[in-house]
Amino acid sequence: MSVQVLRPGLLTTLQDAGRPGHAALGIGRAGAADRPAWQLANALVGNTGGEAALEITLQGPTLRFERAARIALTGAPIDARAGDEPLPPWTAVDLPAGSVLRLRGMRQGCRSYLAVRGGFAVPAVLGSRSEDLHARLGPFGGRALAAGDALPLDPTRGIDAIDRPRIRRWGVDPQPWFDFAMGPLALLPGSHADRLDAASRERLHRQPFRLASSSNRTGARLEGEALALTAPLELVSEAVLPGTVQLPPSGQPIALLAEAPVTGGYPRIGQVAAADLPTLAQRRPGDRVQFAPTSLDEALERQYRRGRELHRLVQRVLDRGESER
Numbered sequence: 001m002s003v004q005v006l007r008p009g010l011l012t013t014l015q016d017a018g019r020p021g022h023a024a025l026g027i028g029r030a031g032a033a034d035r036p037a038w039q040l041a042n043a044l045v046g047n048t049g050g051e052a053a054l055e056i057t058l059q060g061p062t063l064r065f066e067r068a069a070r071i072a073l074t075g076a077p078i079d080a081r082a083g084d085e086p087l088p089p090w091t092a093v094d095l096p097a098g099s100v101l102r103l104r105g106m107r108q109g110c111r112s113y114l115a116v117r118g119g120f121a122v123p124a125v126l127g128s129r130s131e132d133l134h135a136r137l138g139p140f141g142g143r144a145l146a147a148g149d150a151l152p153l154d155p156t157r158g159i160d161a162i163d164r165p166r167i168r169r170w171g172v173d174p175q176p177w178f179d180f181a182m183g184p185l186a187l188l189p190g191s192h193a194d195r196l197d198a199a200s201r202e203r204l205h206r207q208p209f210r211l212a213s214s215s216n217r218t219g220a221r222l223e224g225e226a227l228a229l230t231a232p233l234e235l236v237s238e239a240v241l242p243g244t245v246q247l248p249p250s251g252q253p254i255a256l257l258a259e260a261p262v263t264g265g266y267p268r269i270g271q272v273a274a275a276d277l278p279t280l281a282q283r284r285p286g287d288r289v290q291f292a293p294t295s296l297d298e299a300l301e302r303q304y305r306r307g308r309e310l311h312r313l314v315q316r317v318l319d320r321g322e323s324e325r
Contacts (some may be wrong), residue, residue: 001061001067003148014146016052019128023262024253030132033281037075040114041115043317044072056112060103070117076109077116091171110284119245120156134259179279186273200227213285217259226251237263245270273299273322275306
């Protein structure tokens with residue numbers, strides 16, 4: 001039994017925690033761009049093994065479920081319907097066999113996550129079921145879903161047959177995990193931050209940039225008043241990672257995202273704090289992106305607190321879901 005893709009949406013891919021540990025081969029990590037949303041979607045359906053979910057960008061797919069299944073939607077608020085019945089996000093929903101799930105546009109944000117109990121039974125590639133569009137690597141060859149694709153379901157993790165959608169009466173508060181206010185993102189100085197001229201150093205932390213329509217899972221391209229170096233730099237490629245802010249010759253910064261390459265040759269003027277990477281990944285073309293300076297100690301403390309809170313919440317969700325079985 002599987003989930004049939006009737007319409008693929010704008011950009012829908014399978015994503016899990018990614019494939020770390022292959023940088024020496026030139027292969028980046030990839031994985032979910034908003035990892036807390038991915039983790040919480042899995043927790044809501046009772047998944048504990050890092051199962052792959054669907055990452056949906058801006059406009060969602062239409063899917064037909066050949067068997068009854070438990071699903072959850074998190075991340076950006078998306079218009080979701082099973083037949084004519086609207087489905088709420090951030091909670092679990094049981095769908096009967098034959099259900100057609102229509103996921104339409106997002107009112108705010110860029111990426112939603114659809115988890116299914118048991119995950120999708122597709123083969124792992126280098127230890128991950130993530131599609132890396134930049135490297136063309138993954139169970140579907142590193143591409144987005146297309147009409148006619150079939151996503152097999154784990155045959156051992158189904159639910160009992162039901163006649164109509166069944167919505168769980170509780171869920172997760174999205175407020176701590178989705179930045180509705182679009183606040184500033186914490187930015188550490190990069191190794192070439194001191195090579196910016198004085199006006200550009202001020203501008204980097206004061207002016208609001210806009211996310212360009214050419215942005216993708218590799219990088220968030222920012223548009224604003226151009227930044228400049230005090231003098232040109234000739235660099236060899238060095239290590240980069242998600243969150244690295246590079247400055248190409250255009251003077252318009254690029255903040256790397258989930259499919260960041262493992263090396264880059266542009267000046268590295270900043271590093272987005274890890275706790276704010278999911279927030280950056282949820283900005284959509286035209287949204288404001290503004291940076292606020294932070295220190296390494298502050299960034300590490302925020303990431304520790306965020307990780308601890310997420311771990312506790314995931315465990316509470318799993319415990320409560322298990323008690324209702």
